[in-house]
Amino acid sequence: MADLALILIGALLVNNFVLAQFLGLCPFMGVTKSFAPALAMGLATTFVLTLAAIACHLIHHALLIPLGLEWLRIIVFIAVIASVVQFTELYLRSASPLLHQSLGLYLPLITTNCAVLGVALLVAGEGLSLPGAIVFAMGAAAGFSLVMMMFSAIRERLEGADLPRAFAGAPIALVTAGLMSLGFLGFAGLD
Amino acid sequence: MSGTNAAAGGANAAAGGAFTDAVIRRNPAWIQLLGLCPLLAVSNSLVNAIGLALASGFVMLGSALAISALRTWIPSRVRLPCFVLVIATFTTLSVLLLEAYAFELYLRIALFVQIIVSNCMILGRMEAFASRQPPWRACLDALGTATGFAIALVALGGVREALGQGSLLAGMEHLFGPIAAGWRIDLGFDTAPFLIALLPPGAFIIAGLLLGLANSLGNALPSNRNNDEQGKTNPDIRKAEG
Numbered sequence: 001m002a003d004l005a006l007i008l009i010g011a012l013l014v015n016n017f018v019l020a021q022f023l024g025l026c027p028f029m030g031v032t033k034s035f036a037p038a039l040a041m042g043l044a045t046t047f048v049l050t051l052a053a054i055a056c057h058l059i060h061h062a063l064l065i066p067l068g069l070e071w072l073r074i075i076v077f078i079a080v081i082a083s084v085v086q087f088t089e090l091y092l093r094s095a096s097p098l099l100h101q102s103l104g105l106y107l108p109l110i111t112t113n114c115a116v117l118g119v120a121l122l123v124a125g126e127g128l129s130l131p132g133a134i135v136f137a138m139g140a141a142a143g144f145s146l147v148m149m150m151f152s153a154i155r156e157r158l159e160g161a162d163l164p165r166a167f168a169g170a171p172i173a174l175v176t177a178g179l180m181s182l183g184f185l186g187f188a189g190l191d
Numbered sequence: 192m193s194g195t196n197a198a199a200g201g202a203n204a205a206a207g208g209a210f211t212d213a214v215i216r217r218n219p220a221w222i223q224l225l226g227l228c229p230l231l232a233v234s235n236s237l238v239n240a241i242g243l244a245l246a247s248g249f250v251m252l253g254s255a256l257a258i259s260a261l262r263t264w265i266p267s268r269v270r271l272p273c274f275v276l277v278i279a280t281f282t283t284l285s286v287l288l289l290e291a292y293a294f295e296l297y298l299r300i301a302l303f304v305q306i307i308v309s310n311c312m313i314l315g316r317m318e319a320f321a322s323r324q325p326p327w328r329a330c331l332d333a334l335g336t337a338t339g340f341a342i343a344l345v346a347l348g349g350v351r352e353a354l355g356q357g358s359l360l361a362g363m364e365h366l367f368g369p370i371a372a373g374w375r376i377d378l379g380f381d382t383a384p385f386l387i388a389l390l391p392p393g394a395f396i397i398a399g400l401l402l403g404l405a406n407s408l409g410n411a412l413p414s415n416r417n418n419d420e421q422g423k424t425n426p427d428i429r430k431a432e433g
Contacts, residue, residue: 020391022232026311029224071287075279078308082272111275112314114228114306121305166407167399170224174399182392 004135007128011139014190017115018147019181024115028148029173031106038152042145044103048110049119049144052084053137056120057130070124077120078111085111115144151177213335220343221405225312229303230344231394235355238362240348241341242296245366246285246304248337251313253281255321255333262322274317275308282308296365312340350397353378355389 017023024045031041056077064070089107092100110116119140123133154176163172219225229247233239254277258265265273286304289297297304307313316336321329353359357380363371387393 022228022391022394023306025227025231026225029227071283074283074286074305074308075276078275078279079272082275112309112311114309117306117309118302121302125302164403164407166410167403171399171403171406174395174402176399178392178395178399181395182387185390185392 004131007132007136008139009190011136012143012146013184013187016143016147016184016187017118017140018144019177019184021118023118024113024144027106027109027113028151028177029170031109032148032152032155032173034156035149035152037106038148039145040102041106041109042141042148044106045110045113045115046138046141046145048081048085048088048107049116049141050134050137051088052081052116053119053123053133054130055080055084057123057128057133060124073121073124074117077117077124081116081120082111115140147180151180154180210331210335210338213332214339214342217336218339218343219312219316219336220340221402223312225315226310226340227398228306229310230340230347231391231398233300233303234344234347234351234394234398235389236352236362237345237348237360238296238366239300240344241363242289242293242366243300243303244337244341244344246289247307247310247313247340248334249285249288250278250281250307251316251333251337251340252330253284254278254313254317255329256326257281258317259321259324259326259329265322270322271314271318274314274322278313278317279308293366299365312336347394347398347401350401351388351393354385354397355387355393357384 011017015021018025018028027041027045032038059076059080060070060073064073064076069076085107089100089104092103092107119137123136128136151173155173158172158176161172167175213219217223220227220230226247229243233243254274257277258274261273261277282305285307286297286301289304316332320332324332349359352361357378359376359378360371360374363374385393388397
């Protein structure tokens with residue numbers, strides 16, 4: 001139990017996926033101009049990331065390791081992630097059209113979100129057990145959503161800031177992310 | 192993009208234009224902000240940056256060649272999964288090559304070599320260019336995009352290594368073998384190195400400062416004033432001013 005709590009805190013805060021491990025930066029920079037899309041992207045990613053990590057973990061242990069095909073993991077994992085995204089979309093469309101309307105736009109983008117593939121590869125590389133893998137994926141996804149929401153709230157404030165021309169848009173956003181990352185370095189003491 | 196669709200008549204000039212276009216005006220990292228994850232993650236030293244630039248270039252070039260050669264056989268409805276599988280194949284090849292010939296370096300950048308497959312820069316170029324053009328043009332465009340990405344990686348890697356370690360080209364023997372052991376340049380700073388440049392916050396902050404610098408240089412160039420490619424940053428600038 002203590003192990004799982006450590007994995008959760010580690011993935012959520014100490015080794016935050018965006019600010020410490022540089023995974024999932026495309027949505028982090030691309031969909032955080034305002035709060036609502038950032039929240040939707042965070043939720044959609046949380047859902048897909050956890051499901052994909054479980055599916056990849058099961059396939060890795062049931063197929064790839066017994067058959068000695070671990071070197072095929074990149075191809076297999078990306079195919080699994082694309083299928084999970086597809087099934088999630090089909091399921092959401094029939095089960096909850098309202099949710100599909102708000103999240104649907106972000107689902108296809110998640111296939112090329114490197115955080116999803118990154119979690120699957122890290123789980124495989126570190127040889128986590130199934131509960132460990134689930135907790136690690138949920139921590140990583142929650143950390144991603146948390147940072148997406150914080151960053152979008154800051155960027156909404158930055159809209160009206162009086163900046164040098166050359167720094168408007170992406171440059172100041174990167175510097176802001178750097179300062180947030182500096183704050184998250186403080187969590188290193190928790191480990 | 193203007194040069195890329197030109198008629199075959201001025202093919203050479205147009206191809207040269209496509210290359211410089213891909214390197215500078217459509218620079219994948221600085222102008223379009225694609226491939227940021229590997230850019231920020233492995234740029235803590237020049238050797239890591241160059242290693243990843245070579246691996247990405249290999250994947251980019253191989254996939255462009257394969258996809259362009261197969262473009263008439265790939266059904267358009269399932270083209271994206273096909274592209275992803277081709278890219279994943281070349282990523283696996285680059286992982287196996289690095290494991291075989293540069294294992295020390297591979298251990299340091301392993302995760303980011305493996306996630307080259309989910310780099311939207313590569314998939315984007317395959318969809319927008321390689322799947323519609325003959326192989327030699329696709330290769331030229333891939334080479335241009337890969338060079339642009341490499342320039343961004345090397346610029347950020349050089350600045351971070353110089354500030355954070357006070358050296359340049361340290362550890363190149365992990366990539367090019369024992370010959371490169373003497374390539375390390377010591378910059379001879381009197382003060383202690385600026386450690387934060389090597390840590391994650393330094394990556395974000397220095398990338399932001401470099402991008403701001405590139406923007407101010409770009410704005411000063413008359414040729415870029417009315418440029419379509421700048422359209423992505425201009426609305427932000429106008430918003431900030433208004």
